[in-house]
Amino acid sequence: MELTTLVAGAVAGCLGAMLGVGGGVLLVPLLHVGMGLQFSEARAVSLVGVLATSCSVSASASRRLINPRLATVLLVFSVSGVIFGESVRGYLSDATLERVFGATAALIAIVMLGRLDRRNVVTEPGFSTGVLGGRFRDDDTGSEVAYRLRRLPVAAGVSVSAGILASFVGVGGGMFVVPALNSWCGVPLRAAAATSAFMIGVTAVPAVLGQWSDGHLGSFRLAAAAALGVLGGFRAGQWLSPRARVQWLKLLMAMLLLGVAVEYLLLR
Amino acid sequence: MSRLSLAAIAALLVAGLAAPNADWSVQALAAACAVLVAVPVVNVLAVFAEEVRARDWPFVAVAGAVLVLLAYSMSSKLW
DSSP, X not given: OHHHHHHHHHHHHHHHHHHOOOSHHHHHHIIIIISOOOHHHHHHHHHHXXXXXXXXXXXXXXXXXXXXXXXXXXXXXXXXXXXXXXXXGGGSOHHHHHHHHHHHHHHHHHHHHTTTTXXXXXXXXXXXXXXXXXXXXXXXXXXXXXXXXXXXXXXXXXXXXXXXXXXHHSOOSHHHHHHHHHHTSOOOHXXXXXXXXXXXXXXXXXXXXXXXXXXXXXXXXXXXXXXXXXXXXXXXXXXXXXXXXHHHHXXXXXHHHHHXXXXXXXXX | OOHHXXXXXXXXXXXXXXXXXXTTHHXXXXXXXXXXXXXXXXXXXXXXXXXXXXXXXXXXXXXXHHHXXXXXXXXXXXX
């Protein structure tokens, strides 16, 4: 079981490096449906995997893409979401939460599929990024690009939702934050992914502590296997990421979200 | 966070998983998990310190608010 968890963690880490998701969206179904763990255990193990993804980003070259100011502003909302989620988690059934999760995943996948060709970057040297925008060198074009944050209330709302979902279902929320920042708020995918990876680690901290204090982390062995897999998978994803086009990354993410939606809305 | 720290976490995880019957196995895994939890908090502290250095007080307040929220959630779960 530990070896399977390690492999699942590696796949999750690879996706985390390429898409800025923590991998919880993959780990939870694999551990819960595939390996027969209780949902609460799968949720706890997944959150440790999310932490490993976030730590990997902190130590990688991708950290130059992190927008720390935007991340910090959104963390006020996502951490508040976790705290709220932890306080009400015990009152809701897992079946209800899984359906909400599936419906949200489907909605975001549809939005991403509808915006595959959209780019949010501007290459004009004098472009004003605003307080929460940023600049970085785009590997796709080889030039420096800039972006400006739009619709902050939307980003804040999605961050609260991501925090609540981290508590409820054990995902870091990257699968919601990355598409929202990219599709609705004008942040390029790679910057959205790196910023989200920074955020999901912080968001996962209260959720992991909640799972640990409830006794769902057990002897740490499965959590450790998942974390170790994530650390290795992240390196592989880093190698693959510059070789993949943004459009393909978006398509891959949309397919991933649709798969999760089908699992939780139709198959369970 | 340096690559050295990441390597230390990986070493703790490998050691703990490779020696399941050793007395220190669970402690090694717990230590690795504790470091994984600590790293994001340290990252926010670093952002807070950077904003203080830049004297950008609105963002000092925002980063401080995140730290307060984390402290509240940790204290409510650990004690």
